[in-house]
Amino acid sequence: MVIFIFFAATWYLSLFSQTFFQHRYAAHGAFTMSKGWERFFFIFTYITQGSSYMSPATYAIMHRLHHAHTDTELDPHSPSNSSNIFSMMWDTRTVYQQILHNRIPVEPRYTKNLPVWKSFDKFANSAISRLMWVVGYTLFFVAFATSPYQYLLLPIVISMGAFHGAIVNWFAHKYGYINFRLRNTAMNLLFVDVLMLGESYHNNHHKHPSSINFGKRWFEIDPVYYIIKTLSFIKVITIVNFPKRQPAIS
Template sequence: MVIIIFFAASWYLSLFSQTFFQHRYAAHGAFTMNKGWERFFFIFTYITQGSSYMSPRAYGVMHRLHHAHTDTELDPHSPSYSSNIFSMMWDTRTVYQQVLHGKMEVEPRYTRNLPEWGWFDRFANSALSRLLWVAAYVLFFIVFATNPYQYLLLPIIVTMGAFHGAIVNWFAHKYGYINFKLRNTAMNLLFVDVLMLGESYHNNHHKHPSSVNFGRRWFEVDPVYYVIRLLSFLKVIRLSHQPKAC
């Protein structure tokens, strides 16, 4: 039971950091926060994502490129230009590493107003950091696993970010329904998205990229939207755009 709880906590906390801090804040600027809170969420994201941590700056650049070039050869992750899901995720990793280490020329419009914390990101993305996290996960499983089958969850925890990315970037461009006709293949994968905390409302998101609420219809529940409203009420963040009702 401990392993299952740990897996569920890792899934949702890692996903929350991705959709709240890296996606809605860094990539789209849907809200703002002061430097102190920004540093807090850098650390929070690192702790919750562990071995699959991604630099908010590099993530933001890559995601902006995705929106600008969706379903073209310049898209960092497109099922239209990858033969399978593993190929797409490897291509995504390659682009991420190039952006992270400054080996890819990026137009200034894709780098404006991105959160940066240079030395922290260098450590968090280092091989040492990732190996320490993997060692911690393995030790946790050795101590708390009560069934050998529970070790099947270990590779998912180690590569959690890749799993989240694959679900949205592959399946939400192949399966689902649409609310808006777009010039790309983005679809809403789930009707009630509790699994991906609103991230699977991909068609809605591509129509309104900077909206804090990824849901658009009454049944499209975006749990993170309500957390954002609470943080706005508490003055932790400031909304950049007026929220739109479902």
């Protein structure tokens, strides 16, 4: 039971950091926060994502490139450019590393208003940091696993971010339904987004990238939207982009 609780907590906390801090804040600037709170969420993201931590600034650049070049050869992660899900995720990793280490040129329009903490990111993205997390996860499983089958969850915990990315970037561009007709393959993957905290409403997101609410229809519940509203109410963040009022089907 402990392993399953740990796995669920890791899944949702890691995903929350991705969608709240790296995606909606860093990539799209849907809300603002003070430098102090920004540093807090840097650390919170590192703790919750562990060995699969991604630099918020690098994530933001890569995601902005995805929106600008969706389904083209310049898209850093698209099923249109890969023969299978594993090659797509490896290509994603390659682009991430190239941007992180300044190995490829990036146009200035993709680098505006990024959350930057270079010294922290240097450590958080280091091999020693990732190895420390892998050892820690493994020791946790050794201490609390009650069945050999529970160890099947360990690789997912170690590479949690890749699993989250694969669900959206592969499956939500191949399967699902649409609310908006777009010039790309983005679709809404789940009718009830219980596993992805709003992230699988991908068609909605490509229509309104900077909206704080990824859900558009009555059954599309985005729990992070309500967290954002709460954090705004208590003055932790300031919302910049409110949900647009317009028909969901167009």
